[in-house]
Amino acid sequence: AWEKRKLLEISKTYSGLTYHPEDIRESGTFVIRSSNVQNGSIVTADDVYVSPDIVNSSNVLKGDVIVVVRNGSRNLIGKHALMIRDMPNTVIGAFMTGIRSAHGPFINALLSTKDFQSEVRKSLGATINQITIRDFKLMSFAVPNSQEVNSIGAIFGMLDNLIAATQHKIDALEQVKETLSKNLFDQLWRFKEYSTSWKENKLKDIVSAYSGGTPSANIRTYYGGHIPFIRSAEIHSSTTALTLTQEGLKNSSAKLVKTGDILYALYGANSGDVDRSKINGAINQAILAMRPSKENDSNFILFQLMRMKNKIVSTYLQGGQGNLSGRIILALNLDMPESTSEQRTIGRSLQLLCELISINQSKYSQLESLKKSLLQNLFV
Incomplete structure (x- = not known):
């Protein structure tokens, strides 16, 4: 006892x-x-x-x-x-x-x-x-008695070591991603099979893009349907706090996006964030949705925009104030390989790193959940 x-x-x-x-x-x-x-x-x-x-x-x-x-x-x-x-x-x-x-x-x-x-x-x-x-x-x-104290301590000691090691791996992978991104996009490193020059492209010339809108909050029948309503803070998420009905979509400027579309946050605390949509849904006016042309790699454009975030925010959002606009983002110049194959190689390399990071983040969350469950059930 x-x-x-x-x-x-x-x-x-x-x-x-x-x-x-x-x-x-x-x-x-x-x-x-x-x-x-x-x-x-x-x-x-x-x-x-x-x-x-x-x-x-x-x-x-x-x-x-x-x-x-x-x-x-x-x-x-x-x-x-x-x-x-x-x-x-x-x-x-x-x-x-x-x-x-x-x-x-x-x-x-x-x-x-x-x-x-x-x-x-x-x-x-x-x-x-x-x-x-x-x-x-x-x-x-x-x-409990000393023997049980030692057993419980050993379990949590191993868990804490696993959690710490997983976090260390995530940090290391993030550092690899940052270093690889910097050197590839600055053209300091090239994959050996590619030697053709890069050229500058305006974003508006290589993607089709649009923003959405928000149905009137005063009309209840516009909300509570089966269409996820993605707002700027939710571009990284696979769930949304709000959903729209077909009526709400039809009677507003909200626009549909598909899983995999590039979403760019224009307003809010996360202005400048960019990610792929995790779901089919609708977007509001605070998001710019983009679909690259077939000649250009979506991953390459996504990671190029991620890398440009700090420069964009410091240029257009002084002191954290103000909003970005679709016009500003679409006027950005992106250095890109003329070879679509090189774009894909760079984009796929960075995407694989992101997938590895995501796998380890999931492992970290599972270990934390296991620890929480053991704390709740072993200590009574």
């Missing part, structure tokens, strides 16, 4: 390092801060190093659980990660607490449960976003 035990009966805590701006160096002792704890892992993110001479706190060890205990955002209090490898010359920052135990993976899993979240909420004051060592001392949880 599981029995209620104080958290600090099966672990101990240590505090982080307080340092000053003048202590920061380009290299030295690495300080783990809140930004370095993401999705249950320790990552590189705006890393800070300090002079080893000022360090007076414990070095982290493999198996430690690092917890965010103070932050401007209440939602980040209690965020944590297990140290899955040794990191010499590494400490935690002042707004962090380290938990050290012979059962690190179990403790890390325990801190992922709703019980821990409940304890954190009880500890937070009305205005102060922090939990203290005293708060940790008051926390108690149902804990």
